[in-house]
Amino acid sequence: MIPDEIFIKIVRSAVRSPSAHNTQPWLFAKQDDDLCIVPDFSRSLPVADPDQRELFISLGCAAETAMISARFYGYRPTLQINALSRDCPINISLQKDDLIEKPALFSYIKVRQTTRNRYAGTAVTHEDITALVKVADADRIRFYIGQNEIQPFGSFIAEANDIQMSNPKFVNELIHWVRFSKKEAMQKGDGLYTSCSGLPSFGRVLGSFVLRNAVTAGSENKRLLNQLKKTAVIALFTTPGNNPENWIKTGMVFQRFALTAASLKLSHSHLNSPCQITEVRDKMRSYLGLKGEFPQLLIRLGFSHKMPDSFRRSVNDVIIKPKK
Numbered sequence: 001m002i003p004d005e006i007f008i009k010i011v012r013s014a015v016r017s018p019s020a021h022n023t024q025p026w027l028f029a030k031q032d033d034d035l036c037i038v039p040d041f042s043r044s045l046p047v048a049d050p051d052q053r054e055l056f057i058s059l060g061c062a063a064e065t066a067m068i069s070a071r072f073y074g075y076r077p078t079l080q081i082n083a084l085s086r087d088c089p090i091n092i093s094l095q096k097d098d099l100i101e102k103p104a105l106f107s108y109i110k111v112r113q114t115t116r117n118r119y120a121g122t123a124v125t126h127e128d129i130t131a132l133v134k135v136a137d138a139d140r141i142r143f144y145i146g147q148n149e150i151q152p153f154g155s156f157i158a159e160a161n162d163i164q165m166s167n168p169k170f171v172n173e174l175i176h177w178v179r180f181s182k183k184e185a186m187q188k189g190d191g192l193y194t195s196c197s198g199l200p201s202f203g204r205v206l207g208s209f210v211l212r213n214a215v216t217a218g219s220e221n222k223r224l225l226n227q228l229k230k231t232a233v234i235a236l237f238t239t240p241g242n243n244p245e246n247w248i249k250t251g252m253v254f255q256r257f258a259l260t261a262a263s264l265k266l267s268h269s270h271l272n273s274p275c276q277i278t279e280v281r282d283k284m285r286s287y288l289g290l291k292g293e294f295p296q297l298l299i300r301l302g303f304s305h306k307m308p309d310s311f312r313r314s315v316n317d318v319i320i321k322p323k324k
């Protein structure tokens with residue numbers, strides 16, 4: 001039986017994981033020696049993520065963090081994915097092991113963040129790319145280096161953003177998850193805090209007005225294409241299939257990648273829209289010659305300064321209490 005205090009420490013690390021719109025769509029249960037990660041579908045994004053693809057990627061991120069944390073606290077994790085199980089799609093058995101090596105990535109769980117500012121444009125070294133390649137099977141992450149390889153992504157990003165931003169339901173869902181002030185972000189402990197994107201604190205009424213009227217597909221595209229010009233490397237995560245098990249595994253690889261990037265002092269952020277809109281994803285896939293592979297995450301990498309961190313809910317809100 002894992003002691004309660006260790007279980008809570010592992011969950012506290014796992015909730016620091018990234019999730020789409022910072023929805024934190026996870027619940028954790030302790031069952032004897034097992035840690036079970038369960039989706040919280042009440043936190044899904046029906047418009048932006050109708051297949052719950054990104055929800056399962058987020059769960060994969062939490063699973064990876066939980067396993068790194070378990071090793072740090074002297075427990076050997078064994079993972080079982082049964083993605084279609086409602087009760088326990090991700091089961092991590094934990095065995096005490098005093099000889100287990102403490103993982104170096106543990107220290108970066110708190111340091112990692114999605115950094116959405118403009119990067120310096122400085123090249124990433126070959127050694128750093130090699131370290132990032134090692135976090136996954138070579139065919140799971142593809143790297144596009146230098147402006148000649150990076151610029152073609154601009155048209156896919158712009159096309160997908162146009163589709164999303166011209167959908168009022170997408171904008172409404174986004175506004176629902178934006179936290180327009182520090183007070184709101186702290187109280188809710190979730191969502192997209194404006195300061196994390198370098199935006200001022202408007203308050204909800206003014207903020208919603210600005211987002212609905214001043215932030216357009218055009219302004220978003222301009223901002224993202226400017227960011228692309230200063231991006232040193234793009235990483236594309238792909239999977240051989242397109243189902244919940246593949247998505248969970250993408251999340252695990254992505255979280256190892258993000259923690260490794262943090263250890264190398266490299267910033268990263270998402271340019272996922274071409275992976276989110278099926279017709280754009282298929283065009284991008286054929287442009288890149290990715291037969292039989294599904295693009296899941298598109299990530300830019302580079303050097304920049306840190307941004308404010310996003311907030312998290314308390315562990316008490318995400319632990320399923322055992323039935324008496």
Ligand SMILES: Cc1cc2nc3c(=O)[nH]c(=O)nc-3n(C[C@H](O)[C@H](O)[C@H](O)COP(=O)(O)O)c2cc1C
Nearest residue numbers: 018019020021022054057058113114270272273310
């Ligand atoms: C599956 C997934 C999809 C994401 N998509 C986007 C995105 O399209 N744009 C973006 O800016 N951030 C995206 N993010 C980053 C989240 O918004 C971020 O993880 C969350 O706000 C918590 O912030 P943190 O990563 O700094 O801890 C995504 C994260 C995940 C796991």
